[in-house]
Amino acid sequence: MxxxxxxxxxxxxxxxxxxxxxxxxxxxxxxxxxxxxxxxxxxxxxxxxxxxxxxxxxxxxxxxxxxxxxxxxxxxxxxxxxxxxxxxxxxxxxxxxxxxxxLPIFSFEKPTGEYFIGTDSYHLIDQNREEARSLVKGKHRELMIQIWYPSKETNSLQSEPYIEEVGAITAGLERALSFPAWTLSHLNLVKSHAQKHLAISNDEESLPILIFSHGMTGFRNQNTYQIEELVSHGYIVVGIDHVYDAAATVFPNGKKVLLELSNLSGFEGFDKHMKIWTEDVAFVLDTLEEWNSGKDEEFFKGKFDMDKIGMFGHSYGGATAAQMLLMDARIKVALNMDGVLYGEPIPSIGFSKPYMQMNAEKSIDKTIFDASLEAAISLSGRTRGSYEEFWKESQERRKNALKGKGVTMVIPNTSHMSFTDFHLFSPILPNKGEDIREVHRIINELSLAFFDEYLLEKESGLIWDKAIKYPKIGLLSSIE
Incomplete structure (x- = not known):
């Protein structure tokens, strides 16, 4: 308090x-x-x-x-x-x-890097794509992105709120989770470590870029604990709100687009839907290239290192990161946090580029899956066979993804939302035996080591050296 x-x-x-x-x-x-x-x-x-x-x-x-x-x-x-x-x-x-x-006013741990954190949000319109879910025929796909960047200075202004448009975000979360939106109305009082109107760091001529993709029904700030840590160590992070699939997207003119729950189910539906998200990311990358050349945006001119781009995401956003690693040469490395690998099938030989899969214990433990099966069947009306087939397919895709240059880790006592800020919202949310602050420190240290080693090529074996501190996570180069 x-x-x-x-x-x-x-x-x-x-x-x-x-x-x-x-x-x-x-x-x-x-x-x-x-x-x-x-x-x-x-x-x-x-x-x-x-x-x-x-x-x-x-x-x-x-x-x-x-x-x-x-x-x-x-x-x-x-x-x-x-x-x-x-x-x-x-x-x-x-x-x-x-x-x-x-329901506390929680705080984020102070980032450990040397840089302060600047931020701003941008409205993008893809003139080459129509918005299929818009009621207005011929309307183009619109996105909101937020960029966090390292700075050597701070200012007297207050840090930015964790969630600026809390009313819209909580209304969208209410649609996804069926709880009253007002219960989380206090989240606008939670402060981030980011500030607006900071100068971008000139320590390096250009800076590495990481794209962040939220989970289905999530939002671009949902991994603030992780984004701020990465930026404090010199990365530019670009978070995307995937409009209609995000909890809410609020545009500069005040227009609010809340989550529209679709009837997607199983691999067929989610595989097909993935095209929208990967095209969002590709469009954002195109925009960054234009800004880097000085077109439309002077602030970032020459500051993006377009040869050092990685991507990370949670859940469906993690699957999107994996798909971009597979499809787009601009993405050099990818980190998938507990995402089922929807989209185009991963080759049986795995990725040719570095890939990391972080999983929650509850997400990949077959015993836990079996124990929850009856409840899932009664709620969804699906058959036991369909669930068993889904489990088999998801494990096969995961196995293929880790055959090439993949590494994997499983964090004990965690569940799907442990990889986000969500378990900070209330002390009653973490799982039994889970210290969410410790979980976030593990994720931060290992994700930073992964990007430092494989994107920046700082030090060979860096991620393995970091993993020694946490023997219970069982970092592996492949699935046995």
Whole structure:
């Protein structure tokens, strides 16, 4: 919790206790305490910002004022008053504490690299593609991208919020996850380490580029913990919102495109859909090439090292990274975080370029898959055979991907969303035995080592040296 939130809670608890054990000689002190509490509540809302999880803390001074008055004017049954107020206070305090702790204003760990982080967002229109899902015939495909870049300076401006358009993003997540959007409305109060209007670093003439692709129903900021770490070590990261498949995409004119859940199912549907995402990435790469030459965008002129481009993604975005590695010569290395390998089949000899597959333990453990099968069948109406066939095909594709220049690792006690910021949203979300901060450190160290070794060619064996610190992840060069 933030400092003023903590003070609101502490003063409220202290005053509840004083009301319960009220003595005449302390009434003046309680009145003064209530005045201070009213002031702290006002300051908290003004300075730190309102959030609904603190509502019981905000109205605590009103409750205390009423309780104090009723208790003080009562001439009889004071014992019953005391017990009643005590019981009410215990329940009230429990909920007042629980709500902000269960849904906290979390913070991202400070990036370990030497660079500060600059950022800005850009609206792109692909004049060569029509938007198939638009109600307007002939409308071109539009994208929003965000670029994070290393800088040697910082400024006096506040860091950018983690999610700027929180209303749209949470509305899209509500469609995907079926929870009320308002429960995560506080995420706009979470701060990133990035700032706008910073000068790009001139330590190098040009900088390596990493493209990030979110998962289906995700959004471009969903891996901020990882993006900031990579940028702090000198990479430019370009995050893409794949419009209609992202939780939400908000354009500069205020237009909001929320997630449109499609009826995609199985390999056939998702394989075919992949073309949209790979064309998005290819278009972004084309745009970066134009900007690098000085066309339309002077800020990045000459700053992109177009010979050093890698890609990483989560879930469907991870599969997109693998497809781009297969299809586009500009992508030199790819990192897939827990993504089933949808798209064009991977050759049986694997990739000819460096590829890394990170998986969650729960995603590839056949025992866990079998245990969840009955529930999945009852919810989806699909047959057991279709699920078994899906498992077999996904494992075969994964095996092929790792036969060439592939490496793989499995992080214990993790599930699909462990690779994103999602498990930071609440302490009740991580899996049993999972320390999400430690998981993120492992992902950051290994992904940075992977890109440093195979994209920048800094040091041979770097990723293996890093993996020694974490023997339980079982880094392997192929699947046995």
């Amino acid at each position: 933030r400092i003023l939130e903590v003070l609101v809670i502490i003063f409220s608890i202290a005053l509840f206790l004083n009301i319960i054990f009220l003595k005449k000689k302390k009434r003046c002190a309680i009145i003064v305490g209530l005045g201070i509490l009213y002031l702290i509540v006002a300051l908290q809302i003004i300075i730190e910002g309102y959030r609904w999880q603190m509502l019981l803390g905000y109205i605590a001074p009103l409750i205390l004022s009423v309780a104090g008055m009723l208790y003080s004017i009562s001439k009889s049954k004071k014992k019953y008053w005391k017990w009643g107020i005590a019981a009410f206070s215990i329940v009230y305090i429990a909920f007042m504490l629980a709500l902000p702790l269960v």
